[in-house]
Amino acid sequence: MAAGVQGIQSSVLSRAERKKAELRREIIDAAFECFAERGYHATAIADIAARVGIGHGTFYRYFENKRDIVEHVITDLLEKITDSLTADNAPNAVDTLQDYRVQSARIGEDLARIVTADPRVPRMLLLQAPGIDKDMGDRILGLFEYAMQLTSGYLAHGVSLGYLKEELDVDNTARAINGMMLGAIVAGLSRPDLDQRALASAIRGVMYDGISGSLTTPSP
Amino acid sequence: MAAGVQGIQSSVLSRAERKKAELRREIIDAAFECFAERGYHATAIADIAARVGIGHGTFYRYFENKRDIVEHVITDLLEKITDSLTADNAPNAVDTLQDYRVQSARIGEDLARIVTADPRVPRMLLLQAPGIDKDMGDRILGLFEYAMQLTSGYLAHGVSLGYLKEELDVDNTARAINGMMLGAIVAGLSRPDLDQRALASAIRGVMYDGISGSLTTPSP
Amino acid sequence: MAAGVQGIQSSVLSRAERKKAELRREIIDAAFECFAERGYHATAIADIAARVGIGHGTFYRYFENKRDIVEHVITDLLEKITDSLTADNAPNAVDTLQDYRVQSARIGEDLARIVTADPRVPRMLLLQAPGIDKDMGDRILGLFEYAMQLTSGYLAHGVSLGYLKEELDVDNTARAINGMMLGAIVAGLSRPDLDQRALASAIRGVMYDGISGSLTTPSP
Amino acid sequence: MAAGVQGIQSSVLSRAERKKAELRREIIDAAFECFAERGYHATAIADIAARVGIGHGTFYRYFENKRDIVEHVITDLLEKITDSLTADNAPNAVDTLQDYRVQSARIGEDLARIVTADPRVPRMLLLQAPGIDKDMGDRILGLFEYAMQLTSGYLAHGVSLGYLKEELDVDNTARAINGMMLGAIVAGLSRPDLDQRALASAIRGVMYDGISGSLTTPSP
DNA sequence: TATGAATGAGGCTTCATTCAT
DNA sequence: GATGAATGAAGCCTCATTCAT
Incomplete structure (x- = not known):
């Protein structure tokens, strides 16, 4: 039973985790584009978030800080x-x-x-x-x-x-x-x-x- | 003798001009050191001025702005x-x-x-x-x-x-x-x-x- | 009922929007008071913010700059x-x-x-x-x-x-x-x-x- | 004799004084022009001095400060x-x-x-x-x-x-x-x-x- | 006396980060 | 979890004023 629950949990989580991983991916890509085009210092976290289409507070749920990304x-x-x-x-x-x-x-x-x-x-x-x-x-x-x-x-x-x-x-x-x-x-x-x-x-x-x-x- | 004076004046910068040029030189050197060591963005104008030992307002008498220096x-x-x-x-x-x-x-x-x-x-x-x-x-x-x-x-x-x-x-x-x-x-x-x-x-x-x-x- | 909700949404500003509008209003009022009493140039953005009781960074979320306000x-x-x-x-x-x-x-x-x-x-x-x-x-x-x-x-x-x-x-x-x-x-x-x-x-x-x-x- | 000295002194001084008064006059005029055209706050003492053609340190020999002028x-x-x-x-x-x-x-x-x-x-x-x-x-x-x-x-x-x-x-x-x-x-x-x-x-x-x-x- | 080099207080503005909703 | 409002540290720059030459 534990295995079953485990299985259910893991499959449920994996869906959420997949979405989370996808967004992570998107943020990294957007950050790359911003940094490469405008430069690291000229890029604000808000720029990256805007490019992804998320609130810039959300960014910090995926990455520690600007240096991290x-x-x-x-x-x-x-x-x-x-x-x-x-x-x-x-x-x-x-x-x-x-x-x-x-x-x-x-x-x-x-x-x-x-x-x-x-x-x-x-x-x-x-x-x-x-x-x-x-x-x-x-x-x-x-x-x-x-x-x-x-x-x-x-x-x-x-x-x-x-x-x-x-x-x-x-x-x-x-x-x-x-x-x-x-x-x-x-x-x-x-x-x-x-x-x-x-x-x-x-x-x-x-x-x-x-x-x-x-x-x-x-x-x- | 007038020629002599003239010669001095023309060939040599006035004392004030020499000092000004020297300080300019010092600022450039200090800026170079700061930028190379800490990086451009991590360097504040105040850092450069402090290294030279001048007030940061003085910096702006010699260079337009950070980009200029x-x-x-x-x-x-x-x-x-x-x-x-x-x-x-x-x-x-x-x-x-x-x-x-x-x-x-x-x-x-x-x-x-x-x-x-x-x-x-x-x-x-x-x-x-x-x-x-x-x-x-x-x-x-x-x-x-x-x-x-x-x-x-x-x-x-x-x-x-x-x-x-x-x-x-x-x-x-x-x-x-x-x-x-x-x-x-x-x-x-x-x-x-x-x-x-x-x-x-x-x-x-x-x-x-x-x-x-x-x-x-x-x-x- | 959906219409009711719709009606509420459309006719009334959301709570956040109302608060935002109120703060805007407060900032304008505070700025008016500062400008009228101390004069435009003698008034710092920080003065206005302090009178409203907000951080001065917050001011810039509501108005472009001093000229704007x-x-x-x-x-x-x-x-x-x-x-x-x-x-x-x-x-x-x-x-x-x-x-x-x-x-x-x-x-x-x-x-x-x-x-x-x-x-x-x-x-x-x-x-x-x-x-x-x-x-x-x-x-x-x-x-x-x-x-x-x-x-x-x-x-x-x-x-x-x-x-x-x-x-x-x-x-x-x-x-x-x-x-x-x-x-x-x-x-x-x-x-x-x-x-x-x-x-x-x-x-x-x-x-x-x-x-x-x-x-x-x-x-x- | 005192009168004579007095006379000489006063006539000598009056020449210097006249020049001083003239410069005062010029500074006032220049300041008026600057203030009226650019505005009081947008006018720097250096602007006034430059218009008169004097060093801006000289300004302070004729007027206490910006408010004074x-x-x-x-x-x-x-x-x-x-x-x-x-x-x-x-x-x-x-x-x-x-x-x-x-x-x-x-x-x-x-x-x-x-x-x-x-x-x-x-x-x-x-x-x-x-x-x-x-x-x-x-x-x-x-x-x-x-x-x-x-x-x-x-x-x-x-x-x-x-x-x-x-x-x-x-x-x-x-x-x-x-x-x-x-x-x-x-x-x-x-x-x-x-x-x-x-x-x-x-x-x-x-x-x-x-x-x-x-x-x-x-x-x- | 005239000068302008030096100064730093002061003010504007940005933005990374936090946190209540 | 997502959001974005709030914050203030931080940094750029100006300019009135002082003072040594």
Whole structure:
């Protein structure tokens, strides 16, 4: 009987909980839009509530305070990005340069798709978030560190298998490569019509072969 | 003798003017420190004034408003950086890959020195400034565009002289290269103790020769 | 029953709306008192709020800003005056001098009653309001113009029916007559104990018959 | 010898004093212009100083504070008006209605000339001054009382000589007559192009003979 | 004596947050 | 649970006045 009650209760609650979760979702989305478009400080809680169509007192039933919501907005964005990137990309393990090229091309394309699909995403993450406060700034900086570690792992794998340069300083090279990605996203922010495929191609060109002309001897 | 007096008057600012200029300078510096450390929105005019040791009303004798001072802070930072970069770097015209390597190494070192000497500079420019408002965000983004054009010019020069790859997409390659610089600065923000020389070296490695291992065939 | 509920809802304001309207009313009244007593510029929003017994932030939930409230104060005063004047005065159409005398006497008495009942009313309208800013000054001046037109209409009617002097310059005579009313109000401001009935009588004396002694020949 | 020194000193001082008096004069004029055009509260001391072309610190060597200067501005205006009015008008003593008509016509014309010549004068006295503070308001109201007494005196004189109505309530009639003048000035403020001669004529018409048509019996 | 740099009281306004309904 | 009315801390900015030069 307890199980039955439990079952009934849980199914009843789950309906209410689902609605609650949906509204949470809506608030996060609205907050994201406000923050990305107007900026964090220029956005009032009332703006977010109005966009959702709820009273602004209700907001506080779903989130602690303004700082809380922006935390969730960021977390949410990062989750979405992570999901997109890991959706059809093998988490690791490519064993030839050719496969690596393919995989990094795919990752680049995915990233390009994400930031092109909704420029408010990079705008929020790169322009707005870092200035919110020290903690948020550190969080964004931490992202870069994290991305560096991922890339570094790939590179180390490639070096150990011999399809990447033996002498590679993997961490710093990872920073360089990720920097190019960052540069691409930033470029997309000032030039929404930029041909991201061409840019990705140029990045891969530098990444694999550098810019030195064939007439010159390779650097020692 | 009249000429002498005239000379003094014209070449040297009057005492009052000098003092005024000095205080202006001090206010800009104090504002920079406040903004970089606490953030633009968390900084009150009173904070800046207190740091300088003046009444907050005095602030308004030197700057229109809060937006005005941050504009000057940014302008000032960019001027300093530009000055540092152009101080002993030939503005352009290098005709061999070797010279180009030397020059870009120097630029990289200069940049590294600037951001390492005072991490509040990149913190202000990259973390705080973009989120202040739309205009400031655009201004920072514009910087990247500007830097791209400079780099692109160098690259085009190198291509035309044959010491850089013939098929280079100079604009996008410039974005990639500048992205690596940006990545280096960002990395320095989260890791103040990072070995910038090693990072610069890794960047040059990628930049000139890429990461492909020698055993593999170059990309088609 | 649904109709009943509907009726209640539509005909009566909800409790919250009533309370809101009441508070609005209280704020306007308090502002009027502050402005009339201390003057517009000497009155802070906090003063008004304190008089109502609300936080000064609450004020801004009811009125845009200081300029907004004074606009409403004036509008409110004028409405009250207009209502009082038109309450039992036929809007127009009197066809004999006798009737005209009666009506203008009543208007004069009404006006006297209003300004005597609360001297802050003329104090606000005549002493404070004109100096608030250009717009408000113009608004008050506009009132005089409007009053002149009303009076002028009455006079023209009387002239056409022959119970007023044929050669009357109706607009300017209206200005003269209204000027006497204005003078009476102003006199009441410096002399609150002034016998307004006697003053009104003197005004009517001048108005209808002038001051010339009977021994002298009427002016040509 | 003392006399000689005295003489020298006084003549020397008088030069400096004259200059000082001139500057005082200029400051008063500038303040009048600022106050009348922008309003008392909207005018900063710096505005006045700038208009004169002196440092705003200098202002305080000539006047105690902002309240002090406006007091002088008003005093100065009233003096000018009084001077104009008493310039060629016999201070009193007219013994026939004819003379009285002539004199009051001249006074009216003088007044009209003054306020028409520089509309900032009535604007300052009637629109700005009363709202400055309680004292200034009282001062302006006091003016009307004073004017009433003057007019009343004239009327009493006329009554006693029989050329004005015997039963005249001289004080209140004076208020009525002065009210018409006030009305004329106010009308001139909203209508700068108003024909003041016609208005003056209408006022005299009411003043001497009233508006009653000849067909009706005079009021009892 | 003239100046204007410095000052801070004072006032407006916003908005995150609370809480009674 | 939802609401929005109320609140006051907080911050921007002005400007009358002082005073050292």
